[in-house]
Amino acid sequence: MPFAVDRSVPGLIVKFGNYPLHHGGVGAIRSLGRLGVPMYAITEDRYTPAAASRYLHRAFPWRTTGAEEPARLVDGLLRIARRLGRPTVLIPTDEEAAVLIGEHQEPLAGAGYLFPRVDPELPRRLASKQGLHELCVEHGIASPAATFPAGYPDIEEFAEKARFPVVAKNREAFTRRSRPAVNGTTRIATPERLRELAQGWGERPGVILQEYLPREDAEDWIVHAYFDQDSTPRAMFTGVKVRSWPPHAGMTAHAYVVDNPELADIAARFIKQIGFTGIIDLDLRFDRRDGQYKLLDFNPRMGAQFRLFENEAGVDVVRAMHLQLTGRSVPEGEQRAGHRYVVENIDLPALLAYRRSGYTTPHAPHRASGTELAWWAADDPRPFFTMLARLVRPGTRHLYQLWRANRRGGTAGAPA
Structure with missing residues (x-):
């Protein structure tokens, strides 16, 4: 790597709720862990894929639902801070965690946690569908x-x-x-x-x-980036979503890095206007009927598929945040155009569903320049096998059953 991280500052994966099969957290543990950064994580129990990673120094089992009172969640983070005993970078993986950190910055910073400082009300507003729509209208950003x-x-x-x-x-x-x-x-x-x-x-x-934006007249795009305290992008990436699960509406199952300067400019201008600081994960749908990129979702935190994106210097958004928060420079470089990302446990059923629908993504390359798997890694295989074990154990609902349940509520029509 052409850069050096501060290995004295660990990272903590912060997640609230019961979703143990979360590949994004595993990706963040590997991303910083491979650089020698000590990694910690809040997990549902000691037998999650994240807890099984060779790059995790320690798991903090803590069962939460996301419905707890914020004060209780903050107290839990403060207890973990006392056990860590040194400055630690917080890495939220869900909206509950991102909003909690944004709204309780003073006590968390006082405990030694490091995180991008932001307007306390902004993460909740961005995570809200109504709040995001109002911000889009206010700043002239296209949205449905x-x-x-x-x-x-x-x-x-x-x-x-x-x-x-x-x-x-x-x-x-x-x-x-x-x-x-x-x-x-x-x-x-x-x-x-x-x-x-x-x-x-x-x-x-x-x-x-x-x-409703008809999928036959649209394409699904992704923007991941990290913005510093001046809302300046220190790492910016764009890609196209080929498949998601549930079909056409859920998390990314298969995606490619595709250069899109127009989309990057739209995202950068919007972030500058609202004054956001930190990692972003945006879902946009390009509407061929009017030629506009319409912002559907703004996740004010790391996205599960963030490891799709890395620049030529080896920087992804999690590494960029750790470097910047620890006073290091963030190396620049072009993104790896043509690189793809595959989430093994959901891409196969997604592929079958998409073949039935006849949907294709015109901007997806015919051949990948490289592939990043969400779960499997030769240097860290245990999360993959732990994922398989939890996926097939008795009581676990099959992915097809989950899709059928989603369809009974109505067929999804836009990325969540």
Whole structure:
């Protein structure tokens, strides 16, 4: 590597909720661990893929749901800080963690944690579908047309005028309610189906009803980047999503690095306007009907597929953050165009589903210049086998069953 990291400053993977098969956390552990940075992680138990990594110095088993009171979660992080006993870079892997860190910066910084300092209200606003839509409108960033019904009368009025199909999403990217309004991104084909679903949303439906962007007229793009305290990009990457799981709506299953200066410029200008600092993971859909990139999701943290992206100097967004927060320079370099990323346990069912739909991604290269696997690594094989063991153990729902459950709620129509 043409750069040296500060090995005296460890990293801590921060995650809240029960999702042990998370390849993004494993990728972050490997990314910094291979450079000699001591890595720690909050895990559901001692037998998760992350806990099995040879690059993890220690796991902190802590079962959470994401519905805990913030004070309780902050207290838990402060206890871990006392056990670590030295400055540590926080690496959130979900919105709950990113928002918690943003809203409790003073006590966490006082405990020795290192993280990008940001407007405390901004991560929650960006993670919210309504907050993000309002910011897009305010700053002239294209996004799907959307409405936010305050009650059933608004839904009835929308059903009379809207062009179907439409997409329904939970208004907040994460919810502390016991019953979310919809199961992820849900495509609703008819007004009758909308009225039927709305009967279970209560007096104050926490949903966004959004324009459906037909996949036959669109392409799914990804932006990952790290921005410093001046909202200047220190590492910027663009790519195209080939397959996701659930199909056309979920997490990335297969993607390629594709140079897109126009998209990078859109992201950089938006971040500068809102003053964000830190790692971003953006999902955008290019609408061929009007030639616009429409911002669908803004994750104010590391994305699970971040290891798709690395520049010629060997810098990814997690490494860029650690370097910058520890006072090191972040080497520049071109991204690895044509490189691909495959999530083994979800790409096969995604491939079968996409073949049935006939969907293709025109900008995907015909041949990859290299491949990064989410789970398998020759120098760190145990997370892969731990993933397989947890995937097939009794009580684990098969991926096809998960897809069927998603389809019963409505066919997804845009990336979540």
